[in-house]
Amino acid sequence: MPTTKTTILTLALTVLFISGCSSSAQVQIDSQFPTVVSKPKSVTAAIVFNQEFTNYIANPNSKTRIDLGSAQTELLSNAFAGLFDQVEFVSAATDVTFDNALVITPSVQEVQVSTPSDTYLNVYEVWIKYSLDIQTANGDQVDSWFMPAYGKTPDSFMLSKTNAIEEATVIALRDAGAKLLLDFYRIPSVYNWLVTEQVSHKNRKRSSHSE
Amino acid sequence: MNRLLALGATILLAGCGATTTIDEYRPNNQIMDINSEQSVVILGRRDAGHYDTDREFIDCVASKMKGADIGVFPEQQFVDAIYPWFEPRTAPKGLKRLRRLMKDPAITEQIERNGIRYLVWLDGSTETHDKGGSISCAIGPGGGGCFGFAQWEKSSIYEAIVWDLTNLTEKGRLRVDSSGTSYLLGVVAPIPLLTPVKNDACASLGTQLKQFFTVDQSQ
Numbered sequence: 001m002p003t004t005k006t007t008i009l010t011l012a013l014t015v016l017f018i019s020g021c022s023s024s025a026q027v028q029i030d031s032q033f034p035t036v037v038s039k040p041k042s043v044t045a046a047i048v049f050n051q052e053f054t055n056y057i058a059n060p061n062s063k064t065r066i067d068l069g070s071a072q073t074e075l076l077s078n079a080f081a082g083l084f085d086q087v088e089f090v091s092a093a094t095d096v097t098f099d100n101a102l103v104i105t106p107s108v109q110e111v112q113v114s115t116p117s118d119t120y121l122n123v124y125e126v127w128i129k130y131s132l133d134i135q136t137a138n139g140d141q142v143d144s145w146f147m148p149a150y151g152k153t154p155d156s157f158m159l160s161k162t163n164a165i166e167e168a169t170v171i172a173l174r175d176a177g178a179k180l181l182l183d184f185y186r187i188p189s190v191y192n193w194l195v196t197e198q199v200s201h202k203n204r205k206r207s208s209h210s211e
Numbered sequence: 212m213n214r215l216l217a218l219g220a221t222i223l224l225a226g227c228g229a230t231t232t233i234d235e236y237r238p239n240n241q242i243m244d245i246n247s248e249q250s251v252v253i254l255g256r257r258d259a260g261h262y263d264t265d266r267e268f269i270d271c272v273a274s275k276m277k278g279a280d281i282g283v284f285p286e287q288q289f290v291d292a293i294y295p296w297f298e299p300r301t302a303p304k305g306l307k308r309l310r311r312l313m314k315d316p317a318i319t320e321q322i323e324r325n326g327i328r329y330l331v332w333l334d335g336s337t338e339t340h341d342k343g344g345s346i347s348c349a350i351g352p353g354g355g356g357c358f359g360f361a362q363w364e365k366s367s368i369y370e371a372i373v374w375d376l377t378n379l380t381e382k383g384r385l386r387v388d389s390s391g392t393s394y395l396l397g398v399v400a401p402i403p404l405l406t407p408v409k410n411d412a413c414a415s416l417g418t419q420l421k422q423f424f425t426v427d428q429s430q
Contacts, residue, residue: 033294034291034292034294035294036294036295037292037293037294037295037296037317037318037321038317039315039316039317079295152263154257154263154265154266155263155265174294174295174298175298175299175300177294177295177298178294178295178298178300178301179300181295182295182300182301
């Protein structure tokens with residue numbers, strides 16, 4: 001009988017020990033992001049953060065789950081506020097109240113994660129592939145812009161898989177904010193829309209003065 | 212016998228010293244103008260694909276500089292205060308880009324508000340190479356132990372570039388090159404004889420940077 005008890009205890013300890021080595025990661029991004037330093041252009045925009053985006057949970061592989069929704073909503077709200085002087089955040093395109101505005105709907109296309117065991121590199125890496133659907137308030141398509149973001153840990157020394165993926169994801173989210181502020185007005189279709197909108201705004205002003 | 216042992220230990224430990232070389236370049240001998248309300252920020256380059264200038268090294272250099280009453284602004288606080296213009300994707304790699312960035316009044320205001328006068332870019336890494344030997348450890352009912360000998364060489368190469376954020380000019384460059392061999396002896400118990408290559412590089416670079424900001428003021 002004592003032998004059976006010892007065997008059961010040994011087995012239980014072995015199972016506990018092996019489950020402790022399991023490489024699954026449940027990551028919740030709770031970091032706070034800094035406010036962007038940027039002078040917004042005099043452009044009006046409505047940002048559609050639908051439920052799918054605000055509650056987004058990435059499953060880059062069967063063992064990894066990253067709860068990105070609230071962090072990416074906070075970061076992109078902050079970044080869009082640095083791009084446009086008048087901005088509203090809505091949960092559906094039908095809720096947009098602005099006229100002559102850009103209506104931007106961000107979505108996540110894919111999230112990829114690589115670990116030292118995949119790449120034999122001493123770092124954890126995260127890629128987030130965003131897509132921005134850009135329309136006018138009338139529903140005319142301006143562009144569908146692909147916006148990739150990348151983050152990696154400096155090394156993997158003494159980092160648990162969960163902490164390392166969290167760190168790399170935060171860096172990738174910060175990179176998304178940087179990419180958006182750096183490149184948004186360089187999108188040719190957005191630039192053209194802006195020029196056309198400024199010309200028609202001047203014309204509207206002129207005709208209102210002449211009346 | 213004791214003398215022989217002491218001599219052997221001295222020779223062995225002397226072999227664990229790192230060789231460090233510092234190169235300094237300044238375009239001119241002008242005084243580094245910095246007052247008590249201004250500070251220096253030390254930033255690591257993070258745009259290379261295969262390495263990141265590690266935060267531990269930057270913190271180490273910053274702590275060595277603090278001894279000379281030079282205000283050192285924390286790296287992460289600076290990067291956050293000016294987000295997103297010093298992220299790996301957006302950080303200026305040259306003075307031309309810095310000058311363009313500083314034309315933005317919002318950025319200049321943040322730099323002035325935080326009293327940052329000089330920016331020191333640190334770029335480099337510590338790498339291990341030339342590994343040799345082997346050591347094996349075993350344990351049995353009668354006890355255990357390690358036998359063998361292993362050695363490896365480490366080299367730290369870092370470059371510091373000093374930018375003046377008021378005049379938007381480069382004030383100088385420093386380069387530290389440190390290398391040394393570490394040993395692990397397995398004589399029943401493993402005996403590590405480690406060469407502090409990175410520490411040496413940090414101490415040398417920190418001291419030199421401290422002089423860089425203070426030496427000319429006495430002249």
